Amino acid sequence: xTSHRKKNPWTRMLLYLFVFVLCIVILYPYFVMFTTAxxxxxxxxxxxxxxxxxxxxxxxxxxxxxxxxxxRYFLNSLIxxxxxxxxxxxxxxxxxxxxxxxxxxGKGIFLGAVIMSQMFAPxxxxxxxxxxxxxxxxxxxxxxLILLNAAFNQAFAIWLLRGTFLSISPEMEQASKIDGCxxxxxxxxxxxxxxxxxxxxxxIFVFINAWNEYTMALTLISTDTFKPITVGINVFNGFNMIQxxxxxxxxxxxxxxxxxxxxxxxxxxxxxxTAGGVKG
Amino acid sequence: MNxxxxxKKAEPYIWMLPSIILMLSMIAxxxxxxxxxxxxxxxxxxxxxxxxxxxxxxxxxxxxKFWHTLQNTLVWTVVVVGMSTVLxxxxxxxxNQKFAGRKIVRAIVVFPWATSLIIQSIxxxxxxxxxxxxxxxxxxxxxxxxxxVNWTPSAAAYFAWECWIGIFVTIPFVTFCVLSxxxxxxxxxxxxxxxxxxGFWKKxxxxxxxxxxxxxxxxxxxxxxxxFNSFPIIWTITKGDPADKTHTLATYLYKLAFTNGRMGQAAxxxxxxxxxxxxxxxxxxxxxxxxxxxxxx
Numbered sequence: 003x004t005s006h007r008k009k010n011p012w013t014r015m016l017l018y019l020f021v022f023v024l025c026i027v028i029l030y031p032y033f034v035m036f037t038t039a040x041x042x043x044x045x046x047x048x049x050x051x052x053x054x055x056x057x058x059x060x061x062x063x064x065x066x067x068x069x070x071x072x073x074r075y076f077l078n079s080l081i082x083x084x085x086x087x088x089x090x091x092x093x094x095x096x097x098x099x100x101x102x103x104x105x106x107x108g109k110g111i112f113l114g115a116v117i118m119s120q121m122f123a124p125x126x127x128x129x130x131x132x133x134x135x136x137x138x139x140x141x142x143x144x145x146x147l148i149l150l151n152a153a154f155n156q157a158f159a160i161w162l163l164r165g166t167f168l169s170i171s172p173e174m175e176q177a178s179k180i181d182g183c184x185x186x187x188x189x190x191x192x193x194x195x196x197x198x199x200x201x202x203x204x205x206i207f208v209f210i211n212a213w214n215e216y217t218m219a220l221t222l223i224s225t226d227t228f229k230p231i232t233v234g235i236n237v238f239n240g241f242n243m244i245q246x247x248x249x250x251x252x253x254x255x256x257x258x259x260x261x262x263x264x265x266x267x268x269x270x271x272x273x274x275x276t277a278g279g280v281k282g
Numbered sequence: 283m284n285x286x287x288x289x290k291k292a293e294p295y296i297w298m299l300p301s302i303i304l305m306l307s308m309i310a311x312x313x314x315x316x317x318x319x320x321x322x323x324x325x326x327x328x329x330x331x332x333x334x335x336x337x338x339x340x341x342x343x344x345x346x347k348f349w350h351t352l353q354n355t356l357v358w359t360v361v362v363v364g365m366s367t368v369l370x371x372x373x374x375x376x377x378n379q380k381f382a383g384r385k386i387v388r389a390i391v392v393f394p395w396a397t398s399l400i401i402q403s404i405x406x407x408x409x410x411x412x413x414x415x416x417x418x419x420x421x422x423x424x425x426x427x428x429x430x431v432n433w434t435p436s437a438a439a440y441f442a443w444e445c446w447i448g449i450f451v452t453i454p455f456v457t458f459c460v461l462s463x464x465x466x467x468x469x470x471x472x473x474x475x476x477x478x479x480x481g482f483w484k485k486x487x488x489x490x491x492x493x494x495x496x497x498x499x500x501x502x503x504x505x506x507x508x509x510f511n512s513f514p515i516i517w518t519i520t521k522g523d524p525a526d527k528t529h530t531l532a533t534y535l536y537k538l539a540f541t542n543g544r545m546g547q548a549a550x551x552x553x554x555x556x557x558x559x560x561x562x563x564x565x566x567x568x569x570x571x572x573x574x575x576x577x578x579x
Contacts, residue, residue, distance in 0.1 A: 018381070024376075025387060030409075031405040032405075035405050038408065052419070053423055096300065097297065100293075104297070106291075106295070110571075117566065121559045121563040122309065125513045126511060126556055127312040128539065129315065129552055130319070153307075153308030154308070157305075214397075214398035216400045235404070256398065257396070
């Protein structure tokens with residue numbers, strides 16, 4: 003509904019007012035996170051609370067790393083998200099390739115199964131997942147989380163990748179085959195470079211999902227050394243006192259990289275999701 | 283030559299094998315386990331003692347907490363998905379206008395989507411807490427209130443806040459799905475409609491909405507699944523309390539299994555959730571396969 007003609011000034015005003023309120027509401031929690039993270043502990047529980055810290059305690063952002071094994075948690079998150087992304091992509095590319103370029107029996111059924119698998123979020127299967135990990139001796143183990151996150155993001159990865167592959171004409175690959183390339187060669191040398199934007203989108207999306215995952219990690223990891231940041235952050239939620247300032251300082255560190263990654267793919271992601279969805 | 287033919291036939295399956303193995307082992311196996319556990323007699327320590335028939339189901343169906351939870355789950359899913367779809371749609375319509383700073387606003391709208399649900403929930407828990415919460419402080423400074431307000435006097439109030447957080451974090455997904463749909467609509471439709479004298483509402487209901495149907499379907503169905511299964515928000519804010527009145531199926535089964543040690547009943551709750559999701563999945567598959575057929579025509 004974009005219109006290039008001159009707008010009624012009142013509509014303009016209303017538009018800006020709406021956008022202004024929208025931004026205030028969305029940024030409010032982040033504002034709270036930031037200002038609270040810079041408060042002193044005394045101020046946190048003082049009677050005369052202020053919006054901004056009376057004394058900006060920037061050292062909170064440094065101290066938080068010494069207060070708890072935050073670095074360890076971050077590393078665990080990085081390993082889990084990185085590992086899950088690699089596995090999800092390495093399994094997803096060939097599957098998406100077969101499903102976008104080949105004709106075979108049972109394609110419809112497999113496509114249906116992929117969509118179905120997405121319906122079952124980890125929480126509904128938590129009992130089964132817990133048992134499985136016990137049997138595999140993968141509780142309190144990062145490998146377990148890596149495999150699970152990869153599997154639960156597989157549907158999305160295939161979905162996004164298939165959408166990307168379908169949007170690329172197969173002519174170039176056919177030409178490369180005539181030139182003597184085998185299927186693998188034409189995939190790696192011709193299709194993948196052309197599909198790079200879609201692949202990067204998928205990579206980042208899976209990474210963010212795994213980075214933000216909470217439920218499975220909460221259930222499977224009880225040892226401090228293996229906690230990812232989403233579970234580890236509760237270290238500041240003590241029995242008799244919640245150290246909000248450290249909690250929020252950690253939150254900021256955990257949020258910034260993900261928001262930046264997200265902004266990189268924002269344009270491709272929404273169109274990829276809907277396009278993939280419409281195409282099945 | 284024959285060998286080559288066999289390979290050609292098997293080739294697609296070989297390409298899909300890694301993916302199939304991953305999903306079978308990590309998703310299909312737990313599915314089977316959950317169904318098996320739901321009809322098993324399980325001790326508190328988690329040892330399967332034998333077949334229990336439908337005892338677990340009878341136990342949960344006879345508990346009023348379960349029915350209250352089911353009702354909550356329905357309210358939660360409908361309110362969060364409904365509200366976030368309406369609001370997300372409106373925001374997308376606004377963001378599709380040309381105005382100064384549009385890029386920045388679009389970037390800001392992404393924030394709640396990218397932030398971990400657990401972090402988002404922790405912040406809101408802090409914001410609404412009565413004694414030192416940020417909402418009270420700000421409203422007092424703005425002289426809107428003079429005394430601290432208890433924002434969560436009852437279970438229903440807690441649940442309403444949880445719904446609000448759910449809406450807050452779900453809006454960006456809808457907005458971006460709708461935006462991508464809006465941007466693919468040909469401008470000439472609107473120009474033609476304007477020549478015919480169509481007003482804002484006519485254009486909205488006759489052009490925009492019908493053409494957005496695919497985007498809205500995808501975002502709505504996916505949101506139903508995510509929101510139905512959402513765990514971190516409610517677990518962080520109330521853990522289902524006070525008196526188990528703010529549970530949804532997801533938090534209820536977690537508490538049954540890992541706090542109360544009733545694994546069998548928890549598995550039965552899973553199966554119920556499962557059946558509800560299967561119905562959603564079925565509807566979705568019919569819709570998307572129909573879209574695929576239309577695509578090919």
